[in-house]
Amino acid sequence: MTPNDIHVESARIQKGIEDHLGIDGSLIFDYSQEGTTIKLNLITVNPRHNQSFLFHTEHGTDKLDALKKMFEYVKNYRERDSSYTIQWVSKEKEGQRELQTSYFRARNMYEALDKLYFGRELNSITVYSVVMNPSA
Structure with a gap:
């Protein structure tokens, strides 16, 4: 996958997460390196009181892998948690x-x-x- 393909795929998955949660423009995808893995914190921002909260954390081999894992979590979190x-x-x-x-x-x-x-x-x-x- 080329870097451009990775960016396009990442944007597509992020949009899928926003659509699935019904939260448009109030999500922060916060990536950080943790040893040999990438940590993704999905953070929500409540527009009513302007406070941010952690929605979920996933780890992956790279940003795209972590993002894909996050999307899978988002699809099933209501049954799991x-x-x-x-x-x-x-x-x-x-x-x-x-x-x-x-x-x-x-x-x-x-x-x-x-x-x-x-x-x-x-x-x-x-x-x-x-x-x-x-x-x-």
């Missing part, structure tokens, strides 16, 4: 101490909290409740 509702308040913005509600898919409560706190200091958010939602 439980749904959680977390109510929280940000301590970062003075005067904006409004209770926020965010929803996460995770294997357990701790993973849901890790997704909430991703890229933040632990004391930057106060969590008021974590509830596992009933499965339909």
Whole structure:
């Protein structure tokens, strides 16, 4: 595959992920090198309160491999992970101490909290409740 083909394929897969999630323009594909593998953090940005959260992390042999694995996860995550509702308040913005509600898919409560706190200091958010939602 030529570099141009890789870029075109990457763009196609990223668009597929956005379409499948129904999140247009509010996703960040964050790549980093971890030893001999590429780590892809898929981050969502909530336009209502302008906060970003980790959606999922995948590892691959290269960026395209990690992206393909992410797309496979996105296609099946509702069947694999439980749904959680977390109510929280940000301590970062003075005067904006409004209770926020965010929803996460995770294997357990701790993973849901890790997704909430991703890229933040632990004391930057106060969590008021974590509830596992009933499965339909």
